[in-house]
Amino acid sequence: MSPFPQQLIDGYRTFTSQRLPTEQSRYRELSERGQSPEVMVIGCCDSRVSPEVIFDAGPGELFVVRNVANLVPVYAPDGGAHGVSAALEYAVNALRVKHVVVLGHAQCGGIRAFIDNIEPLSPGDFIGRWMSMFIKPGETVSQRDRESMADFTVRIEKAAVFRSLENLMTFSFVQTLVARGELSLHGAYFGVAEGSLFVLDQEAKEFRSAREMLRANSE
Numbered sequence: 435m436s437p438f439p440q441q442l443i444d445g446y447r448t449f450t451s452q453r454l455p456t457e458q459s460r461y462r463e464l465s466e467r468g469q470s471p472e473v474m475v476i477g478c479c480d481s482r483v484s485p486e487v488i489f490d491a492g493p494g495e496l497f498v499v500r501n502v503a504n505l506v507p508v509y510a511p512d513g514g515a516h517g518v519s520a521a522l523e524y525a526v527n528a529l530r531v532k533h534v535v536v537l538g539h540a541q542c543g544g545i546r547a548f549i550d551n552i553e554p555l556s557p558g559d560f561i562g563r564w565m566s567m568f569i570k571p572g573e574t575v576s577q578r579d580r581e582s583m584a585d586f587t588v589r590i591e592k593a594a595v596f597r598s599l600e601n602l603m604t605f606s607f608v609q610t611l612v613a614r615g616e617l618s619l620h621g622a623y624f625g626v627a628e629g630s631l632f633v634l635d636q637e638a639k640e641f642r643s644a645r646e647m648l649r650a651n652s653e
């Protein structure tokens with residue numbers, strides 16, 4: 435059997451010598467009091483898009499669920515085991531988070547697989563079946579006239595954020611709390627190469643640069 439990855443042991447050593455000393459009391463407090471994060475993030479598994487890193491979050495600050503292409507399924511009380519729905523239920527009904535953020539990103543492998551309609555990686559084809567929830571029955575997704583492949587990909591990556599936000603509202607507990615103003619839903623998109631963040635303006639249905647928002651705020 436191969437040993438536990440050395441990279442992780444080394445990382446843990448750094449954690450105990452650098453981060454833990456400054457956060458020890460926070461960990462202790464969280465252990466005694468329990469967690470009470472105000473924000474849930476639904477992001478992609480992609481190793482380049484860690485919500486804790488992007489939002490510089492400490493322990494207890496973000497309740498995170500990550501899956502291929504940051505998808506939220508439609509509410510389906512069908513007796514199946516639904517991981518995202520379970521996490522959502524816990525975050526909203528038990529932890530009473532105030533915000534749910536769907537975080538999409540550039541160069542998403544899940545979206546790429548969906549666009550390219552690639553051959554299944556296994557006979558079980560988990561990715562294909564997972565990504566199929568992205569489209570509604572009868573819906574088709576195709577490249578527009580004169581739309582470059584790069585633009586098409588970004589459009590679909592952002593559409594995944596819109597679809598997840600739409601699907602969040604199929605959960606009655608989400609609907610109720612949103613109507614009461616006790617829960618808000620948000621979309622964001624991370625550009626890997628530049629480390630750029632775009633925040634969804636839901637009225638305009640457009641993503642706006644967070645850097646520009648920061649600049650406007652500091653003026």
Ligand SMILES: [Zn+2]
Pocket residue numbers: 478479480502503504539541542543544545
């Ligand atoms: Zn992804």
